[in-house]
Amino acid sequence: MPAPMPDISRQYQRREQLTMLALAFPALLMILLLVVLPVGWLAWQSIWHDGFTLENYRRILAEDIYWRSFALTFEISLTVTVLAVLLGYPIAYAASIVSRGWSIVILALVVLPFWTSVLVRAYAWLALLQRTGVINQLLRQLGLIDAPLALVHNTFGTVVATLHILLPFMVLPLYATMQKIPRDLLQAGASLGAGPVLTFWQIFLPLSLPGVLAGCTLVFVLSLGFYITPELLGGGRTVMVSMLVSRNVELYDQWGAASAVGVVLLLAVAAIFFVVSRFVPLDRVLGQR
Amino acid sequence: MVRIVAQPSATQRGRPLDKGGESVDIRSASKHYDAVRALDNVSLNVAPREFVSLLGPSGSGKTTLLGILGGFIPPSSGSIHFGDRDVTLLPPHKRDIGVVFQNYALFPHMSVGENVAFPLRARQLPKADWPDKVRAALAMVGLAGYESRGISQLSGGQRQRVALARAMIFEPRLILMDEPLSALDKQLREAMQIELRELHKRIGATIIYVTHDQREALTMSDRVAILKDGKLVQIDKPQRLHDHPADSFVASFIGEASLLPVRRADACSVVLGPAILRSTRPVPDGDELMLAVHSEKLLIDDGAGDAARNRLTGKVTDVVYQGESLRVFLQLADGTSLSLRQPSHYEAARRIPPLGGELTVTLHPEDTIVVPKARP
Missing domain, CATH: 3.40.50.300 (P-loop containing nucleotide triphosphate hydrolases)
Known part of the structure; x- marks a missing residue:
């Protein structure tokens, strides 16, 4: 039997693969150094203290404060996510249907707060919401309340400030998705007899769902790990997971315990993504289709 | 109806x-x-x-x-x-x-x-x-x-x-x-x-x-x-639309027409360079008139047929083979150019002279369409 001809396209392919690998190398190195190694070190710390130990994890499971903190963190994140959809969807919708000039104005207003630091914005909310703050004083002068409302140093204040900071992460992916919905489809809906309400529910809303999911994922994950805002506006009573981590390190010098909390949070998020991805094609939602 | x-x-x-x-x-x-x-x-x-x-x-x-x-x-x-x-x-x-x-x-x-x-x-x-x-x-x-x-x-x-x-x-x-x-x-x-x-x-x-x-x-x-x-x-x-275009824009848009500037001679004829072309249609008034010549309406002159047919002579500048037909480009003595279509069979192709050769084509007065020039 004659030997098969060597396929020169094979050689070409191999060369191309090497080029791609070389181009991706700096990014891979960066991820290895800045993500894989630290996370690995974190996991290692949580199970190694003069020998293998699960003491840190046992404590998380056993102690009430950890449970409550995790529950509170998820509760706040979920609240923030739901509110962000409710507030962000109309903003993104408005930006996607008005003329180009106005949509730039709307988006600029959404993104503008990004230019101030998170710390400054948290203090600004403190000034607005505290007992002698602008809102309480205004309400009292109007005679609507007798005693100042507790707007801050609790879950409410934390949710308000976190929502404010994370809203752009909801609006921008929503706007990106909505803007790509062909206007033809809405015109077609109208021409086929559907009024504005039906056109919205049957055509616009379903086609904007990928943006809703992308925004929810971003906001939820980011608020899970929020630190400065709940620290300042929670007033010590709203202890989120990130604060447990920092306290373990700063107050008790317990690196192992802090690492264990971090690992549990990471696993929880991974589990959530896994469950969600069973129902929703996340790769299609988050990536370019 | x-x-x-x-x-x-x-x-x-x-x-x-x-x-x-x-x-x-x-x-x-x-x-x-x-x-x-x-x-x-x-x-x-x-x-x-x-x-x-x-x-x-x-x-x-x-x-x-x-x-x-x-x-x-x-x-x-x-x-x-x-x-x-x-x-x-x-x-x-x-x-x-x-x-x-x-x-x-x-x-x-x-x-x-x-x-x-x-x-x-x-x-x-x-x-x-x-x-x-x-x-x-x-x-x-x-x-x-x-x-x-x-x-x-x-x-x-x-x-x-x-x-x-x-x-x-x-x-x-x-x-x-x-x-x-x-x-x-x-x-x-x-x-x-x-x-x-x-x-x-x-x-x-x-x-x-x-x-x-x-x-x-x-x-x-x-x-x-x-x-x-x-x-x-x-x-x-x-x-x-094809046979009675309102102006030169319609004539150029419908069908495949060459547009040649002509001068009005009288109610039923126009002047194109040295030639006088007769039309059975009333020639419109106006200074700026165009002759719309559909490429399929030009026939190669074989000496036979109606003596009343208009005749145009020019040099062949290009012949384009387009499958079922040939498109022949002619340049008239005054520099204007027009094109005609010939079915691509042997008889027709044989009558086309080589590039640079002279060719006389005929246009029936019924097909001689004069339109006002459209405003640009």
Whole structure:
């Protein structure tokens, strides 16, 4: 039997693969150094203290404060996510249907707060919401309340400030998705007899769902790990997971315990993504289709 | 005029639908965008059951006019009437017309069946009636049994058919089509043109059809409206447009015509360089006249035939082989050039001299079309 001809396209392919690998190398190195190694070190710390130990994890499971903190963190994140959809969807919708000039104005207003630091914005909310703050004083002068409302140093204040900071992460992916919905489809809906309400529910809303999911994922994950805002506006009573981590390190010098909390949070998020991805094609939602 | 309607074959495929057509009356419609006049005082009457094409180059205002008819674009002035309804200010979803969009505008998150049923949902028809109607509409466009397919699984031609079925399922008496075939390849496009014509006869609806393809317009339409720079230049039957163009723009847009500047000699002849050409049609008045010579109407002079034929002599500058025909370019003594078409068979090809050679062609006075020069 004659030997098969060597396929020169094979050689070409191999060369191309090497080029791609070389181009991706700096990014891979960066991820290895800045993500894989630290996370690995974190996991290692949580199970190694003069020998293998699960003491840190046992404590998380056993102690009430950890449970409550995790529950509170998820509760706040979920609240923030739901509110962000409710507030962000109309903003993104408005930006996607008005003329180009106005949509730039709307988006600029959404993104503008990004230019101030998170710390400054948290203090600004403190000034607005505290007992002698602008809102309480205004309400009292109007005679609507007798005693100042507790707007801050609790879950409410934390949710308000976190929502404010994370809203752009909801609006921008929503706007990106909505803007790509062909206007033809809405015109077609109208021409086929559907009024504005039906056109919205049957055509616009379903086609904007990928943006809703992308925004929810971003906001939820980011608020899970929020630190400065709940620290300042929670007033010590709203202890989120990130604060447990920092306290373990700063107050008790317990690196192992802090690492264990971090690992549990990471696993929880991974589990959530896994469950969600069973129902929703996340790769299609988050990536370019 | 006697019209033959309701042939028995109309009921065999699909349904016995002939709800008749809606008449359309466009009265002095204009649309201005700041200083730009996208549509400039256009008036147009479309009879029930008529198939009218809006033909023009891009920017001629044809799509603007369709948008105004569909209710997507509010006119700056003028009014639109469907039958005896004034619909000028009526929103699209209350106009009860079918629209087929250029890129089909099928809903990507719905199946074929859901897409086609959408107008029924919008009209809140009982759900029990949907499957039968959807089946009939899909059968009519040759897609029986495609209900559960996804839109992304369809070819371009199939998407086109789904869009048609969706626009026709609620039996509108007026259907607007915005270059619906432009995304298809040539063969499929020509097949669909014939199918659309058939379909039009069967459902009896009035159709207003936007295209930039003159052949398509001539093939399908009862009448063709030619638009240029937002103005209606001429509306006529295809053959009239071809043989009696209103001006040099229409002559250049319909068919394949060479335009040569001529001078008026008298009521039935013009001067072209040294030659005098006679025409059986009345020559229009005016200083700037053009002779519109359709390339298929020039014959190579073989000395025979009518002595009254006009004769033109020039040098052959190029011969282009185009499959079924040859296109021969001639340059006349005064430098102007024109082209003629010859069927590509041996006899015809033999009569064409080599490049640079002299060739005399004849043009019958019946085919000698003189038009006023269009304003640029």
